[in-house]
Amino acid sequence: MSRSSSPAGRRGSGREPTDTLVSVTVERVLLAEPRGFCAGVEMAIKALAWMVRTFEPPVYCYHEIVHNQIVVERFERRGVVFVDDVEDVPPGRPIMLSAHGSAPEVVAAARQRGSFVVDSVCPLVTKVHHEVKVRSGKGYRIVYVGHEGHEEAVGTMAVAPHAISRVESVAEVDELPSFSESVALLAQTTLSHRDWENVAVRVRERFPEVWTPGRSDLCFATTNRQSSLLAIAERCDTIIVIGSANSSNTRALERLAGEAGCARVLRINHADEIPDDLTGTVGVTAGASAPDELVDAVLDRLAPTAGVEVVRVTDEDEYFPPPRNIRELQASLELASTAMLGGSVLTRPEMEDRNLPASDVLAALAD
Numbered sequence: 001m002s003r004s005s006s007p008a009g010r011r012g013s014g015r016e017p018t019d020t021l022v023s024v025t026v027e028r029v030l031l032a033e034p035r036g037f038c039a040g041v042e043m044a045i046k047a048l049a050w051m052v053r054t055f056e057p058p059v060y061c062y063h064e065i066v067h068n069q070i071v072v073e074r075f076e077r078r079g080v081v082f083v084d085d086v087e088d089v090p091p092g093r094p095i096m097l098s099a100h101g102s103a104p105e106v107v108a109a110a111r112q113r114g115s116f117v118v119d120s121v122c123p124l125v126t127k128v129h130h131e132v133k134v135r136s137g138k139g140y141r142i143v144y145v146g147h148e149g150h151e152e153a154v155g156t157m158a159v160a161p162h163a164i165s166r167v168e169s170v171a172e173v174d175e176l177p178s179f180s181e182s183v184a185l186l187a188q189t190t191l192s193h194r195d196w197e198n199v200a201v202r203v204r205e206r207f208p209e210v211w212t213p214g215r216s217d218l219c220f221a222t223t224n225r226q227s228s229l230l231a232i233a234e235r236c237d238t239i240i241v242i243g244s245a246n247s248s249n250t251r252a253l254e255r256l257a258g259e260a261g262c263a264r265v266l267r268i269n270h271a272d273e274i275p276d277d278l279t280g281t282v283g284v285t286a287g288a289s290a291p292d293e294l295v296d297a298v299l300d301r302l303a304p305t306a307g308v309e310v311v312r313v314t315d316e317d318e319y320f321p322p323p324r325n326i327r328e329l330q331a332s333l334e335l336a337s338t339a340m341l342g343g344s345v346l347t348r349p350e351m352e353d354r355n356l357p358a359s360d361v362l363a364a365l366a367d
Contacts, residue, residue, distance in 0.1 A: 025279045029304045030235060031295075032228035032285035033312040036242075038221030040122030041066050041289050042358040043320040044099035047120045049361045050326060051094055052078045055116070060089045062106060063098040063151050065120070067247035068289035069269050074365050086110050094118075100151040101125040103158030118323050124189045125152055128217050129159050135184040136160035140211065143167060143176065145199050146188035150248055153188050168195070173202040183207040187217040190288075192226055192252035194259065220318065221288050222249045226256055228313045229285050233260035237280035241267045242294050243287030250287030257283075271297035278302070292359035319354050 037045070044065050051059050057079025064072050064082055072082065080096075086109045089095055095114035097107065101121040110117045121129075135142055142164040146153035157164050167173050185203050187196055196218060204210055233239065239257040243250030250267065257265040262283070268274060271294070282302055286295050299308060321327065 026282050026302045026304045027279075028281045028306040029299060029302055029308045030232040030281060030283045031299070031308050031310045032225070032232055032283065033310050034221070034224045034228055034314065034316040035284075036286040036288070036290050036292055036295060037358055038219065038288035039318040039320045040099050040124060040219075040221070043322060044120040044122070045071065045358040046353065046356065046361050047118055047322050047326055048075060048080065048096050049358075049365060050322070051096055051116075051118060052080060052365070054329075055094045059094050059096065060114075061096040061098065062086055062089075062102060062110065063100065064246075065096065065098050066289040067100075067244050067250075068287075068291070069244045070291060070294060071289065071362060074362055078365050086113060089113055096120055098151065099125075101129060101155040103155050105158070106155075116325070116329075118326055120323055122189070122219075123320055124217075124219050125156070127215075128156055128186055128189060131184070131186055131213055131217075132156060132159040132164065135186075135211065136163035139181055140184040141165065141179040141181040142184045142186055143173070143203050143207070143210070144186050144188070145191060145196055145203075147191075147248060150188065150190075152190065152248075156186075156188070167199060167203075170198055170202045173199060173206060176206065179207070182209065182211065184211040186213070188248070189217055189219040190222050190248040190252070191218060192249075192256060193218065193223065194256065195252060219249070219288075221316065222252065224314055224316055225249065225253060225285060225288060228311065229253055229256055229283070230260055231313050232283040232285075232311050233257055233262050235281055236262050236283035238262070238264040238266065238278055239283040239285070240274070240298060241265065241285055241287065242269075242298060243267065243290045244269060247287045247289050250289070253285060253287060268298075270294070271301040274298065274301050291362050292357075293363055322353060 048065050058081045061080055061082050083089060086106055091113050092115045094116040095110045097110060097119045099120050099122045107119060132142055144164050144166045145168060146166055147168055153166060157166060165176060239262045241250060241253045241257060254265055254267045284298055
């Protein structure tokens with residue numbers, strides 16, 4: 001773990017200005033790293049931003065693109081309409097499917113209805129969908145650990161509804177029947193290790209021959225954000241977790257901070273929700289759907305007298321490229337534009353999506 005005692009660099013985010021600084025006496029902020037946008041969220045936000053700038057509004061999105069109030073509102077102001085039923089999309093309009101993954105019948109209905117359809121499902125969720133399809137095809141009964149009603153869980157279970165049983169507690173595992181089929185154990189990617197561990201242990205006790213994937217279903221970004229939070233928790237008088245209430249990984253961070261012994265844990269959507277009685281050392285982290293501009297605003301409001309210490313537990317360099325049909329259309333447009341302007345098709349520069357942070361893309365949408 002490496003630490004820097006210098007104030008965290010905060011670049012201009014294009015965010016709306018905050019109100020007058022709250023009257024707090026915060027000595028130091030411990031800023032967890034990694035925090036904020038994960039690779040799947042980065043990919044989804046940039047894909048939807050590209051659609052907003054390419055197509056005349058409205059662009060439709062099935063479910064919230066990610067679970068964050070600021071992100072959703074920013075896109076709504078740019079003409080994105082979020083729907084919970086593909087049938088609510090007028091035929092012939094462009095459609096985005098959310099990063100949480102969609103049921104197969106939803107994907108099919110969108111392709112029949114939309115003029116241009118982008119499935120921005122996180123590749124880690126796609127991996128779980130594939131495991132469900134393969135294991136159910138081989139006759140397994142799948143025990144899926146996931147939160148009831150969460151969009152990722154709903155979409156995953158729809159891949160093989162006849163062969164899957166959802167649980168999220170040890171008690172629910174105990175209520176499962178003694179299956180005659182072989183059993184496979186899979187999980188919602190955004191679960192915390194603490195949500196997963198006890199349930200998984202009990203599944204293995206009940207079904208000793210259970211099949212599990214060679215690589216964990218749990219999202220690396222979720223794990224990294226929890227590890228960075230644990231690295232600061234014991235040193236903090238208060239921990240602030242930035243993110244929306246419907247974000248599974250954000251709520252997991254909130255619970256983990258309390259379980260780690262921090263006396264006061266605050267989950268906030270905006271910096272203006274920070275109370276005016278904070279003192280001492282404050283830890284700051286953000287869920288995987290929270291943009292950098294929210295973190296910057298929180299640091300500005302706290303204004304610690306001894307500065308910001310970044311506590312880093314690992315470097316996170318995972319990258320997910322844009323969905324295939326976006327990449328293909330981008331390449332076609334670049335080729336056509338270069339040719340029309342008389343440039344060299346062979347030497348034209350390629351777009352470096354990897355080096356374009358989604359937080360900057362999101363901030364630009366506010367302009």
